[in-house]
Amino acid sequence: MSRRTIAVDTLARVEGEGALDLVIRGDRVEKADFRIFEPPRFFEAFLRGRDFREAPDITARICGICPVAYLMGACHAMESICGVNVDGGLRELRRLLYCGEWIESHVLHMFMLHLPDFLGYEDSIAMAKEHGELVQRGLRMKKIGNALMTLTGGREIHPVNVKVGGFYRLPEKSELAAFVDDLAWGLEAAEQTVADLAKLDFPEFEHDYHFLALRHPDEYAITEGRLVSNKGVDVSIPEYDDILTEHHVAHSNSLQSEFLDGERAHLGPLARLAINSDRLTPRALKAAESVGLVGGSKNPFRSLLARAVETVFAFEESLRIVESWQRPDAPAVDVTPRAGTGSGCTEAPRGLCYHRYSLDDEGLITDAKIVAPTSVNQRIIESDLMHVAQANLDLDDEALKWRCEQAIRNYDPCISCSAHFLKLTIDRG
Numbered sequence: 001m002s003r004r005t006i007a008v009d010t011l012a013r014v015e016g017e018g019a020l021d022l023v024i025r026g027d028r029v030e031k032a033d034f035r036i037f038e039p040p041r042f043f044e045a046f047l048r049g050r051d052f053r054e055a056p057d058i059t060a061r062i063c064g065i066c067p068v069a070y071l072m073g074a075c076h077a078m079e080s081i082c083g084v085n086v087d088g089g090l091r092e093l094r095r096l097l098y099c100g101e102w103i104e105s106h107v108l109h110m111f112m113l114h115l116p117d118f119l120g121y122e123d124s125i126a127m128a129k130e131h132g133e134l135v136q137r138g139l140r141m142k143k144i145g146n147a148l149m150t151l152t153g154g155r156e157i158h159p160v161n162v163k164v165g166g167f168y169r170l171p172e173k174s175e176l177a178a179f180v181d182d183l184a185w186g187l188e189a190a191e192q193t194v195a196d197l198a199k200l201d202f203p204e205f206e207h208d209y210h211f212l213a214l215r216h217p218d219e220y221a222i223t224e225g226r227l228v229s230n231k232g233v234d235v236s237i238p239e240y241d242d243i244l245t246e247h248h249v250a251h252s253n254s255l256q257s258e259f260l261d262g263e264r265a266h267l268g269p270l271a272r273l274a275i276n277s278d279r280l281t282p283r284a285l286k287a288a289e290s291v292g293l294v295g296g297s298k299n300p301f302r303s304l305l306a307r308a309v310e311t312v313f314a315f316e317e318s319l320r321i322v323e324s325w326q327r328p329d330a331p332a333v334d335v336t337p338r339a340g341t342g343s344g345c346t347e348a349p350r351g352l353c354y355h356r357y358s359l360d361d362e363g364l365i366t367d368a369k370i371v372a373p374t375s376v377n378q379r380i381i382e383s384d385l386m387h388v389a390q391a392n393l394d395l396d397d398e399a400l401k402w403r404c405e406q407a408i409r410n411y412d413p414c415i416s417c418s419a420h421f422l423k424l425t426i427d428r429g
Contacts, residue, residue: 076344103145111138166332267351337363
């Protein structure tokens with residue numbers, strides 16, 4: 001029996017460092033393990049002893065692509081401990097900031113990281129030579145998302161304008177109104193992107209996933225709601241640890257999460273559409289209907305389309321907010337520290353981002369737990385790789401490598417977040 005090994009020193013178009021070991025014996029895939037070798041970053045450890053007001057700015061440094069997910073999760077957790085509710089215009093402005101992050105992150109993934117897989121290019125630079133209009137459209141859409149983050153968050157990477165209780169500075173209503181034309185263009189561009197991506201040839205692959213996402217009674221959930229799944233889970237955010245658990249595996253510096261019964265959870269845009277399609281804005285719902293994504297999909301390769309639908313939503317929701325926003329009298333509500341434990345969970349572009357903190361009487365952090373969405377999705381990525389590789393053993397090594405990398409990028413993994421990939425090795429025997 002011959003042995004074949006495929007090694008890819010670095011997997012491009014993902015964030016972070018790691019490896020995949022794929023072992024094939026004869027006609028059976030025996031193992032598909034992530035080896036995340038990016039060093040742990042110990043954010044939870046060095047948060048201990050810090051003032052509770054520092055947590056948003058510190059945790060925002062976990063990721064340069066989705067910092068809002070971390071700073072907002074920290075804010076919600078601290079506000080829950082201190083008995084503070086941020087609503088009205090402050091809540092709307094936070095939602096606008098988060099929409100900006102969804103736009104810039106989803107567009108980056110779709111046009112620059114994942115679309116080259118479907119069109120047969122090594123990267124977006126090569127793709128741009130024949131699909132320049134697509135790339136230019138994506139760059140302009142991303143620029144709008146970044147500008148929203150700059151206005152509301154103070155800057156587009158690691159925003160500094162958000163605080164426990166609200167913001168340090170509020171924009172003028174005229175500053176938001178200046179975005180109307182760009183957002184209207186972006187909404188049409190996002191709808192065109194859904195139509196364009198629907199023409200792609202998606203690999204035939206389906207799996208019975210356990211989708212988990214936030215669900216809100218009145219809106220497409222981003223920052224608030226209950227944890228709801230397509231298989232009966234319906235709990236409050238403080239009950240997160242009652243349904244999901246973390247554990248260490250030998251081949252990864254990132255903890256892996258799963259349901260308490262060992263079942264793998266699937267987070268992200270497909271999960272959100274599976275749980276919340278009926279909460280989409282009108283034009284986003286129409287976009288989802290046009291590509292058969294109402295209720296989500298069991299094909300992870302169609303996550304590219306799901307992100308496009310959510311980009312329509314994010315532009316439409318942003319447009320609603322900037323047109324209706326009324327500037328509050330104060331940029332934040334007063335927050336007085338008190339001892340206790342609280343949690344916050346928001347929908348990062350890649351899925352649920354969970355924070356839990358304990359404070360003492362002086363507002364110093366005594367314990368912290370942060371779970372990135374990629375930590376949860378690692379298990380389902382490994383499962384997908386097993387099934388995708390098994391279904392494509394007839395491909396030569398290079399084609400199989402390509403398909404496995406494409407399957408990984410379905411989840412837009414943020415390895416640096418989860419390590420708080422990709423070197424590919426295929427062992428055939």
